[in-house]
Amino acid sequence: MTKIKIYDTTLRDGTQSEEINLSVQDKIRITRKLDDLGIHYVEGGWPGSNATDKEFFQEISNYELKNCKISAFGSTHMNRMKPEEDPNLAALIKSGAKVMSIFGKTWDFHATSALGVTLERNIELISNSIAYLRPHVDELFFDAEHFFDGFKANPEFTLSCLKAAHEAGADVLILCDTNGGSMPDYVAEACKTVLEKIPGCNIGIHAHNDCELAVANSLAAVKAGAVQIQGTMNGYGERCGNANLCSIIPNLELKLGYETIGKQNLGNLKIASTYITEIANLRPFLRQPFVGAAAFAHKGGVHVSAVLKDSKSYEHIDPLLVGNNRRVLLSDLSGKSNILYKAKQYGYDLDKNDPAVQTILAEIKERESIGFEYSAAEASFELLFFKAMGWSKRYFEFINFFVVDAKRKEDKEPFSEATVIVKVHGQENHTAASGDGPVNALDTALRKALEPFYPALKSVRLQDFKVRVLSGAVRQANGTSSNVRLLIESTDGKNQWTTMGVSNNIIEASWQALVDSINYKLFKDDPQKWPTSR
Template structure:
């Protein structure tokens, strides 16, 4: 099978995405993960453009890469300098990378308008820069900026620009859809023409996603002869982003029969997708193909029934191939198969004709119509399941809570105080606590009443708290009287779990979620002690 190399530009082009900021240490950690994934080239940045990229190239010299070659990125030399005097080329060489990638103008209007030089002078800039660098580094890659737009407007000149780089010694010519506006058919036409005119050239492709075709355009270029794809993890990049390598790689390897990073490394795709999202402090895109949390999530009862018989009925590849997992969601569209799958997943042995399944399905549909969403709160679902099975949890009994919020003119923040009364093991606990907001005060007061009986609660922590206003729920009156759903993610030393509550009253919804979280923690501890 033919080898297709992957050139990752997450650290440079990806870092130009809105809301994405990477420190030097962030970039080094990502680079090490990319190397472990089997990526062939890692573009570290433009050493002459900003202090962060220069620091990265200084710091990365102490790192060892087992798979990837590190590349520095920059432009052709400025028209007013010779290559020997150009500060940009000097910065590229100072980075001391085995690979240097430079971009040059291949669209005639960019030469005459953006650079302000005659067309022939632009060809000289390309040739002189490539030749100068090739004499000093192992490998030079030429990024033909705006090639596809240039080819549509002036194909003869675009080809001349490519030929100038090739004759000067460029190891690879990368055809760039810089504006991201080319259709796949246009990509194909241009790649065919380049293959015909420059058959000896080794081609790459660099696609942007402004028409949501970056992945498709990259695959088409490879199909027609390109041997390298440039892109980013999760498709991060300027404007609408770059070709998403988390989709490009498995499509090439699994669907088109090329060797890319190797089948064994494909299972690392989902973990590295989440890793880069976490480092970038960006929420992962749930519906991202292959690696998103929803990529193999099934909600419709008919779908679930089918995948339990043969997963190929509604999955284009086995999820574990790319490090993902199958998920079955519980909702008002769920059927018995969803209930059985989730119950078996949690260790409860139910059969399809068990009356419990019908009762639970009915209960879930009623709750979902009120705004409960059990597909995102597995812990709350298990508590409902136990209740339906006649196995409710009785760690404490709620009697009363009372919450006071007050703020005076001179107070910078409101004061919150909560009082809670619960029965625990035959004793009534009446506790009070203040907190940073009413929910925190309630949580503190409830814990104060329970921790004496259940010391394991001291290791439980709130990890996340989300509130969503619901529309369309039963008895929804809209506006500030709408139902709200509260999701609470909690964790301890070994696990984390999500619970929820729904009510017109945000305090009541929060209370439900917190009580479920505590009950689930106590249930977990009880099961662990029994083993």
């Protein structure tokens, strides 16, 4: 089985995404996670360009890594300097990295216009830089910047650049689709030409995603003979991002018969993807192939019925192979199969003719007709399900709430205050709280009333808050109005859950979602929560 080396550049190319800024410790954590995943190379950054990357190489030397080698990135030496005088090359050597990647111009337009050198001098810069670094490293890669554009414009010059790098000692020639505009057929053809024209060389691929083809181009390069793929986790990177390793790795392992990180590590792919998303402080991409939460989610009743019989009817792989899970969503498209599947998750092996199944299905369809979306708020659905199955415990009783917003000065933020009255264990509790906006004030007042009775609620906090205005719906003959759907994501530090409220009043929708969130926490912690199974 052919082995393809995976070179991760999340810590450098990934951080060029406008949304990402990683500290040294963030980079250390990501490196260790990638090491656990079995990635072969992790590019730590450009030590000659900034203090953070320089510090990373100092810090990572204190860690013992099992699988990955740390690579340093830099450029060919400056035109008016000799290699031994160049501070960029000196910084690469000082980093202590035993793997290095340096990039050089391979498009004649860039050499003459951007760099301002003759084509002959550009080739010398490449050759001199690699020859100078060669004795200092175990492995040395040449990133041929704008290779595919250069090969199209002036193939003779571009191939001369690669040949110079190869003869100077580069272990792998990395063909870069820097502008992300190449097509897979052209990538494959260009890769084959390089291997033919430069006997004995090894090639890799570094693709950007400007045409949504970075993964396809990377796979095409491998089929044409590339032995290394460079990319980022979750496809992070400048502009439209880089080739997504979370798609490339399983495609190579499961579809094309190549070995990368090994199938034993493939099951940790989703965990690594999610972990890096959290470190980058980004929301996960729901529909990301293989590792996204929706990658193996089924909503239509016909689909779910088929998946229950044989999952391959609507799944191209077993989700467990990449560490993901099958999910069945609830909506007005749901059939009985969706309810039966969810029931089994909750410990109930229901018959499709059980009256509770039809009751739940009818309630979902009715609620979704006014804007509820249970596929996005599974905690709210779980409460609905158990109520249908006989759970009737009430942790508190609503009496009253009052919310006020007041703006007293033009240049000041409005003032929000909420008053809540609830009854717990027969005792009425009246609390008030101010907050950053009416929903925060309402949440604070409600929890202030409940925490003396349920101390576990002190660990609960709102993690995310989304409001969507739904299309206008005729309510009565007196006109139309729009409902709002409000989603609240909550966490207790260990688990997270999403609840929902719908109303033409945003405060009421917020209240519904807040109440569901608190009830869900209390329900999950309640040792007496489970009604008798059917």
